[in-house]
Amino acid sequence: MGIQITNLNKAYGEHQVLENFCAEIPEGKTTCVMAASGKGKTTLLRILMGLEKPDGGEITGLENKRISAVFQEDRLCENLSTEANIRLVQKGGKGRSRDFLQQLQDGFSAVGLEGWGKRPVKELSGGMKRRAALLRALYADWNILFLDEPFKGLDRETKDKVLAFVREKCRGKTVLCVTHEKEEAEILGAEILEL
The missing domain is CATH 3.40.50.300 (P-loop containing nucleotide triphosphate hydrolases)
Incomplete structure (x- = not known):
């Protein structure tokens, strides 16, 4: 429904x-x-x-x-890495599993963020932060x-x-x-x- x-x-x-x-x-x-x-x-x-x-x-x-969202503002943790921001929405140890980390790399490649996973969010451009916020929402359990x-x-x-x-x-x-x-x-x- x-x-x-x-x-x-x-x-x-x-x-x-x-x-x-x-x-x-x-x-x-x-x-x-x-x-x-x-x-x-x-x-x-x-x-x-x-x-x-x-x-x-x-x-x-x-x-x-269960809901997930991307707001008009990116609402990312600036001092954490891009990858860590996305792992924040994972329950338990799922965010560190080999399977999830592979999915995440696929996601980075798909949206043009390959090579930026380990960098702090504060180093990303506005458009890159937007994509990171989208990945975080998509990879949550919703x-x-x-x-x-x-x-x-x-x-x-x-x-x-x-x-x-x-x-x-x-x-x-x-x-x-x-x-x-x-x-x-x-x-x-x-x-x-x-x-």
Whole structure:
């Protein structure tokens, strides 16, 4: 079963961001949320992740789900290595297993970060940090993935590589992605949800 959103309301003071918003986010598919700036895309994601409280409405389908996310800010630990940042989301010793470390190297290659795994995050460019944040979210143990403009700041060639990798890693899984780019939604094979 997917995520059902019924009559969702959220205001900040006098500014009504979401008003009686209803939607169904299908399970096992990628859905891209699109709207003009300031229309509530990030607010919707934050409510679904439990980081904001709605003023009213009902959400079902998130019960007992493990979530992972990429925020608009990268939220990486600057002094840790790129690899260590990604291993942070692993349970137990899984992050040090040979199998996981091989998957991680494959991921680094797929998004153009080969050779940067052992370097501290503070040495990475903005676009490299973006890709590291994406890898961390993808390699977490999740049922639902929330992505808030995950491809911003990437050049065309890099973005194409990253989009292809994300599409492959998310095949058959529930993903909600905020984007301003219809082309990103098409490449991801996503359904579009207009706010």
